[in-house]
Every structure is written in structure tokens, then in C-alpha cells.
Amino acid sequence: MTPPSRTAHRAAAACLVAVAAVTTACSGGSSDDSSASGGSATSAEAPRAAAVEEDGAVLDQAGTAFTANKAEAPEGPDRKVISTGNVALRADDVAKARFDVQEVVDEHGGEVAEERTATDDDGEVERSRLVLRVPSARFDEAVESLTGVAELVDASTTSEDVTTQVLDVDIRVRVQRRSIARIELLLDRAESIRDIVAIEAQLSRRQAALASLEKQQDYLADQTSMSTITVSLERTPKARTVAEEDDDSGFLSGLAAGWDGLSATTVAAATVVGALLPFAAVALLVAVPAWPLLRRLRRRRLAAE
Template sequence: MNPTTSRPTPKVRARATRLAVAGVLALSAVLTACSGGGADSGTSSADNGSAAGAVGADQGGGTADGAAVEPAASSPDADRQVIQTGDVRMTVKDPRAAADAVVALTEDAGGRVDDRSEHAATKDDVGTAELTLRLPADQVSAAVDGLRALGTIDQIDLKSEDVTGAAQDLDARIHALQLSVARMEDLLSRATSNEELIAAENALTERQGNLEQLQSERARLAEKVALSTIHVALYGPDLAPVEPVVEPTGPQSFLEGLATGWNALVDLAAGLAIVVGVLLPWLAFGGAVAALVVALVRWNRRRRGDRAVPVGPLAPAGVAPSASAPPAARPVDPDPDLHQPR
């Protein structure tokens, strides 16, 4: 029995041929796409490398032959916002001349003088000068070194205040308000009624006012950070001690002695007059009391004398005393020698 061999028909062979051609075309298309994507990627990578090199060159990261390098990482202190203030007290020979030198030093450093006051020296007080300096933050140390050459620094006090957080907060609020103002402007442009227009205008005006206020505050803060404030007080040398003048004591001539005696007499008379004026009411009161006491004493004595005299029967007038009455006693001569016969 002869084996039977099966052969494909012409239609089957044609279909297989078409499938083979389609597979080859698809494979070639895939390979073409992959090669094109790789080229595009390489081109993008090259472009990105060129852009990075340009940025590095702008930031000072390029080398002499143009090769791009990685930019240095920014330090944390680069974004710090610091306000510097200080007080300086100095002793100088001439406060006015030293003040002029301080002004020149400040202007050379790129700063300015906000306040300045001077007082000339007198016999009782030294000359003074006071200045308020606004110096760039990076020139404060150099300015202090320059002040040392003008005289003796008696006191120096420098302070720093970190306002980084406040500055960042203001920046964030300003950015948010700017976005809000932009949205309100868009709403205002798309308003279709008077009510919407008025509401949008009011809201936009309020946000713009707040934005301007924050921007002004941020500008003041930036100005304080950029320019440090230094108060400088200049004093002249101490005054020489004044020797006390010893004046002569006592009168130095006849007229001065006469004037001194007269003044002493006047002072004594004035003192006596004062004493008499003080004692006069007491003397009057004491005299009145003494007169009253004397009157009472006299009245008491008179009363006692009336009680001591004996009271007897009195004979009528013109009637002689009776014989039975005892004779009156003879008066006693107090000096019998005067009546003796010679």
C-alpha cells in the first residue's frame, strides 16, 4: 500500500505567506519604534544635561573648561532673616569732630545717619553728640572697628533678633492674598448682575487693602534686616576738678567792722523785738493774775482788822462819864529823859 502524502492547497499557502509578511512588518515596526524612543530619550537626556550645565554655570558651579558640576547645597543660614541693633558709648577729645568722622564712616560703608544731636561743652558739663546709624548688616563689624580709632569705647552692646519665621509667615500670607485678589478679579470680570458686581468689588477692595498692608509690613521688615540700627553716644573728656575758693572771714577794715557791728546790733534788736513780741501776751496775762491776787490779799487783811477792834457802850453826846468809871490811864512817855528839868 503506497503511503499518501497530503499537500497544502494553494489557498492555504497564500494565507500563510500573508501572515508571515504581516509578522515581519509588525516586528520591523516595533524595532523602529524602540530605536526612535531610545534616540528621543538620549536627546532629552542631552538637553536636560545641557540645561543643568547652564544652571550650574549661572550659579557659579561651572569649571574653566565649561564642564557642568553639581551646585553646592545652600546652607541653613542663607535664608535667615536677622535684625541687628546696638548701642555704643565712647569718650573722645572733641565730640563734634568725632561726629563728623562717624558720619563719613557710615556713608563710606553704604549706610546713612537717621538722627544726630550735639551739645557744646560748658564749664559745668562736657560736650556730647548722639547719632543713630543705619548700616548694612555685613558692615557692622567693620564700622565698630572704625569707631575704635576715633576714641575710647566705654560700652558696646550689640543684639541680634531672628525674624525668619515672621518673614516666612508674611510671605505666605502675601502669596495667599495675591491668589485671592486674582480670583476676585476673575469673578469681577465674569459678573453678570449688579449685585454680583458690587459684592466682587467690595471683596476685591478689602483683599487689596490687606495685601498692601502686608506688603508694607514685609518691606519694613526687609529694611530692618538689610540695615542694622546702631546708636552711638560721644562724650567729651571729664572736666578738671575745680578747687574751692577760700574767702577771708571777719571784717578787714574800720568801715567793714562798723558795718558788721551795726548789723549785729540790728540783728540783736530784731531778736529782742521778736522775744518781746512773743512774751508780751504772757506778761499781760501774768500782770492781770498778779493784780487779782494782790487785791484779794488786801481785802482779806482789811476784813481781819475789822474783826480785831473791841466794841464797847458809847456815852451819849454831852454827858460826862460817871465817877464810878475808872480813870483813864496816863499816857506813857516814850522818852522820859526829854521831859526832865535842867
């Protein structure tokens, strides 16, 4: 029977080897630590030489999950595609066209994510820009329906297959979560302060990497489930008639120019009169009481002569 003290020493040694293996696998296994640990260096190099394989993925010496053999993009409905579209339309009544666009969005189970509308001096809608989100499965139908809302100016669509990227991120997330679970288990078994600090540092690093991967996963899920369509609406410019074009150099054009000149002259004369009127009023106030005095002085001069 093995003595109790010997069994405890073996358990402590096994725990230290496991901690060293995890720390080396997470941090890349610095050569200084390996040389300082002496006989445990050989055990610490083991996880670096042979990575752990899980669900078609492995963990490298830095603890980052990556696909050993990248899965090829599946065909058919399992493909993940990010689709975007741009539709430019013209309409005599932009407000009505905007209402028709909303009907198309509702029909295809989408939503208006962003909208900017401009009006003219009379308060009528002159142009509008809408950013639509529609289910990816109905993207082509929605674009086709939008092109029939009003006069089509331009339409374009782009699609990017991100199936491999989605699979890769999903695998990374699963492997990172399992790695964190194993590190948490080692943290519960650690006894020395040094081991606890080392394991907690690696745990924080793994958790930060997992949070970043989960954000990528959510973004890809949103972009592949809902497609984006940008719709631009503008008012159809009014066509000029032949009579209006002839009037530019005919009688009506000359009459309009003459009237504009007369109006400008009248405005200028009125401006001058308005500027002189205060001076005239002051002169009148001075001249009215002074005029009888001037006449009396003139009579006295004549009488004296």
C-alpha cells in the first residue's frame, strides 16, 4: 500500500504538470519557463507538439481555435450569403411612391431601417432615401417588386458567399468555450497563489477572445438572415414645352426683361427717396418758421435803402 504522504506528493506533482501544460499551451510556452522548471519542461512541451482536436478543429500553442481542415461551403439551402441591393427610382409623386415602397416591404416581411426625406418650398416631398432590411430568402423577389414601384433609373445587386467563414467562426466559438470550461476546472483545483494567478490570466484572455468571436458570429448571423436594399426616390423633372423654349428669345422674354428692369429702377428710385426723406423733413421744419423772419428782414432793408 502506498503511504499517504507519497500519494499526496504524486497528486500535487500531477496538478502542477497540468497547470504548466495549460499555461504553456495558452501563452505559447516561453523557453525561459521551460528551462527553469527542469524536469517538467518535457511535460509542458507535450500540448505544444500535439494539439487537441475537437469537432474538426484544433487549439494551437497560443490557445486559438482554428479549423484543421476547413469545411467546404455546402451547396443548396445551407449556403450563407450576404446580399445587398441598390434601386434608384423616379416618380411624379414621391410621397405616393414612398407609400408603395412601404407596401412592398410589408409584403415581404421586412422593415425600414433608415429613412431620409427632403421637401421643396411648398412642403411637397422632393426626394427620399430608404434603407430596407428584408429576409434573405425573399431578397430577389423584393428587388423585383421595388423596380416596378415607379420609373426605374438604376438597379444593382451584389452577393457574397460567407458559408466557410460562418462555419469557421462557429467552430472557433465551440472550441473556445470548451477550452474555457477546462481552464475553469483547473482553476478550481489550483492551490498555490502562483498557479491561480497564471490560470486566471489565461482565463481572462480566452474570455476576451470568445467575446470577440461571438460578436463576429452575431454579425454574420444578422447579415445572412436579413438582406439590405437601399432605395432612392426622386421627383421626375418637369419637361419644358416648345412654347416655353421659344419664349426665351421672343416677345414674352423681352417683356419679362423689361418688367424686371422697370421694377429694379423703381426700387432704386424708392431707395433714394427713402434715403433723402429724413433730410427733407428736417429742412422743412427749419424753413417754415424762418421764412417769415427772412421776409421781414428783407422789407426793412428795402425801406432803409
